[in-house]
Amino acid sequence: MYKLLDSIKDSWPFIRERLYQYALLIRLNRPVGIFLLLWPTLWGLWIAGEGFPNINVFIVFILGVFVMRSAGCVLNDIADKRFDTFVLRTRTRPLAAGKITSIEALIVAISLIFIAFLLVLSMNALTIQLSLFAVILAGVYPFTKRHTYLPQFFLGLTFGWSIPMAFAAQTNTVPKIAWLLLVANILWSVVYDTIYAMVDREEDLKIGVKSTAILFDDADRIIIAIIQALVLITLIVVGRQLKLDYNYFTSLGVAACFFLYQLHLIWDRKPKECMRAFINNNWVGLSIFIGIFLNYF
Numbered sequence: 001m002y003k004l005l006d007s008i009k010d011s012w013p014f015i016r017e018r019l020y021q022y023a024l025l026i027r028l029n030r031p032v033g034i035f036l037l038l039w040p041t042l043w044g045l046w047i048a049g050e051g052f053p054n055i056n057v058f059i060v061f062i063l064g065v066f067v068m069r070s071a072g073c074v075l076n077d078i079a080d081k082r083f084d085t086f087v088l089r090t091r092t093r094p095l096a097a098g099k100i101t102s103i104e105a106l107i108v109a110i111s112l113i114f115i116a117f118l119l120v121l122s123m124n125a126l127t128i129q130l131s132l133f134a135v136i137l138a139g140v141y142p143f144t145k146r147h148t149y150l151p152q153f154f155l156g157l158t159f160g161w162s163i164p165m166a167f168a169a170q171t172n173t174v175p176k177i178a179w180l181l182l183v184a185n186i187l188w189s190v191v192y193d194t195i196y197a198m199v200d201r202e203e204d205l206k207i208g209v210k211s212t213a214i215l216f217d218d219a220d221r222i223i224i225a226i227i228q229a230l231v232l233i234t235l236i237v238v239g240r241q242l243k244l245d246y247n248y249f250t251s252l253g254v255a256a257c258f259f260l261y262q263l264h265l266i267w268d269r270k271p272k273e274c275m276r277a278f279i280n281n282n283w284v285g286l287s288i289f290i291g292i293f294l295n296y297f
Helices: 002-025 032-048 055-084 102-120 125-147 151-160 162-171 176-199 201-207 212-242 246-266 271-296
Strands: none
Touching: 002 055, 002 102, 032 055, 032 151, 032 162, 032 176, 032 271, 055 102, 055 125, 055 162, 102 125, 125 151, 125 162, 151 162, 151 176, 151 212, 162 176, 176 201, 176 212, 176 246, 176 271, 201 212, 212 246, 246 271
């Protein structure tokens, strides 16, 4: 027993370092991605449950958000290992920096996906079927930036797929309103991920990585503003169809103010300001959820 404790004590610096690198690999140091996936999931859960989502479904989806976002980060780093070394912002990531091997990263990704699969097994058959498509989306998305200028749309579909899954888990059906909410999330994802891609646009052009930031070119700010308006219009339609109250529509007004602030930040296309605008989208998702929550409350 003492020998075992001594062995663990001697190995602890190595173990601590590996755990730290794994934490960086799944972006625990950058939790904004978790929230950008969490908010639309909560939109779906609260609307599907009419303000009272099933507690078991709620717990499974909260854990699923964390696990699948982490798995997505690892899969993205595996796919982008060759590119990340050429981008200033990403070259220090554990896989790109050589602090974690590709095999280690793959084991972490498979382990996380397995955990997510165990979680979804407690749901109904429709939710399980939809989850299989979610795994496919998570695996395909990292490669879309090599072959298309629209990876942001694929990200929106991947992040937003939790919405029809939430309805399926809560009601065992996926109504039209769930797909409309998914459309709103896809549009919103294009907004914030285009802003995110603006941070690395010059370096992405050099290494051949594609994005909507490159596709939109000098019209990026105007197109982002148009898509922001489409997000709000889609959410207004959602609110009218569900007959939500003034709390919800007030939250959309707050979200609109955040959108205007983001346009102000990105107007000169300075990377640091674009990153601030990207992170600010957490407040957009939160404000909309608060409106939905208060409506049912």
